Amino acid sequence: MMIRVLAATAAGLMAFSGTAAAYPIKGVPELTHNALYKKGKLPKISCKLSKGTTKSSTTKYLNTLVGCLNDAWGPFIPDFEPVKTDIKATHDEGPCHNGIKITGSFAISCYTQLQIQLGADWISAKDDLPILAQVAQAWSGVVMGRTGIGAAYWAMPNDADEKQLDEQERRFSMQQLCLAGVTLKALGGKSKNWKATLKAEEPTPKDKYWRDRFSKDKISANDLYWFTQGYTKGTPGACNTWTAPASKVA
Template identity: 30%
Template sequence: MKLAMIALAGSTALGLVPAASVSAAAHPVKDGTLTDNRLYGAGPLPTTACRERPVKKRDVKSAKSYLAGVLECLNRSWAPELDQAGLKQSRVKLTYADKVPAKYCGLKWRKDDWDAYYCDASRTVLMVLSKDLLKEPGDLYLFNLLATKYGEHVQNVAGIYRAWENLRYRSKAELAEQNRRYNLQAHCLAGASLRSVWESLHRPREDWDDLLFYLRGWAGKDGGSRRSITYWAGEGFKSGDPGSCNTWSAPSAKVA
């Protein structure tokens, strides 16, 4: 089973390695579900209004309320987009934990493995509301974290998840590149989600720049280099269009 390596910022629990040590081989993807998905032709996400609910430092109750509100915003942005693409609607469910569980979605977890995880089978996002995650909840990190998991849900609905799971690979390098294409696409879809509601958030551009700084901490052989993460998140945010998130047709250098 392939795993989506969206890990805690700065985590070494998954054996992440510096991006500079990862060599990008040429491994073209030929599955049309990935390279020519109908999601890419649906156009930009519609501009929608999103009112962020107040969230307090290290306060689980307000964090749950905040995330429930973010999920409503994401549903409003993506429902017409999925309709336009001719994809079946499927709502995301949210569940929470205050510490890393021993097991979730059929997987055994270790300390600091993930701070959020999308379970494709139940279409549920688990948010681990740890003290560290809620240390500075007023920035965009918490919003984007759920938006990235929602991006994985969109990949699931579009058939991208299953096609990625079924891709054959001939080496560990090819497998790692496939994983990077999947994870970087989720970053890009999250960026598009943020663009769709950006005007209503009334946040300064500095908040987006700060978010990119934190996202670079997710770099690794399966997550992508810092440059690749910044590039794909930026492509989604710049265009607001899932059509800009076709990592599967990109040259290997763009998904290093």
Template identity: 25%
Template sequence: MIAGLGLTGTAEAASTSGTAQPAALTSNKIYRSGTAAAMRCPLPGIKPGSAVSVKRFQQALARCADRFWAARFKAAGLRYSPPKLHITTGKRSVCGTITTNGAQYCPQQRTVAIRIMKRDLRDQIKMNLAHSVAHEWGHHVQELSGILDAQNTLYWRSGKTRRAALSRKLEMQAECFAGVFYRAAFDSLDSDITWAQWINGVKQSRESKVHGKPRNLAYWQDRGYDAGSAAACNTWTAPAARVA
């Protein structure tokens, strides 16, 4: 149902067994940002085969994600600033080549880069197109809240195995943050699939060494959606089986 699902991100991380983890990861203020009410996002329609309409849809959803996270950061006593957004049909962005997954977050430039792929023009399931925005905004939340810096410090002090585990925790947290956003904005998407169908599709997506097992990615996204709060998204203290 959700062929070509791109689960993306640029920050890498590692497991920290036996190592004290910084408060920026385990007790970040963003976890205390409360539960958001449903919000209305004015989103344009998508025309089959039209990259322009895909771009407009993603730009509008990005504005919605900014409104959502600005309110959550304010509730947590944190300062929010929107990322730059670069949407293209080409391969290049301000942070280099855009991956074949189609989207990435560039922390140094605080930029979300999205590449509209040919598959996006053929198979325009709105949730696939929306997820490029929702997931990468999750990484921006990690950047602004200090989570990316904290995990980056641990990453470079760790060996290969621990780095791989940190990467998975980071990506699964971004999935959870995306789920929190979806809880407030899902009705606005006017999606052609239900939430349950979407989560089932995530479970069946391709496994990635960086992102982890699809069933766990689905678990964290669904957990964020069910809770409607970033409090549900502390992957750093989760059991190993949930971040494998």
């Protein structure tokens, strides 16, 4: 999904020495046996969210949402420091961006913040479920970055064959989706069609080349499988894509 290539999890870009990865993933306990997987079920988030259709009310809504996620996920992450929001009309430059300019709103994780580009689409939206879905995916970047998953992933050798690298990328992105499912379950989010909801939250690139490229992206059966795993079980332990059979991350 395109939102997952807007930016690398900045916290995961820190140097991480001594990592060696075989194919499939072996010798990287930060991925395959991370302590996060033993943390149990994320408690239901009691979050009083009220989204209006003005810039100020939407900004307040987003700050409140992130505050609730801090409270819920904080006990699951060692030495947790609350995440703040950096909300602007435009976020298209800086170390956490890949240069793709986006029309409308999106959220990404960046170091100790969530960067949110707030446009008219989110401000005017009366249904906040797609917004929750995208913020939940950005929040997955926080979780993965703060627990060593991001650093371990980015430290794996990048000179492997294309098949191996593609599979590693899918394991990473599907774990991100799964953790978003955990968050949405705790928030009480409900959808009759999660596939459509997850697709609806995708940002739109301004450049036609990137629009055409990412318009072909689809939510695969395995994407939906991992999201559903997280949503149904409500625990990070359901999201260990690194030890799953290759068929489950194809």
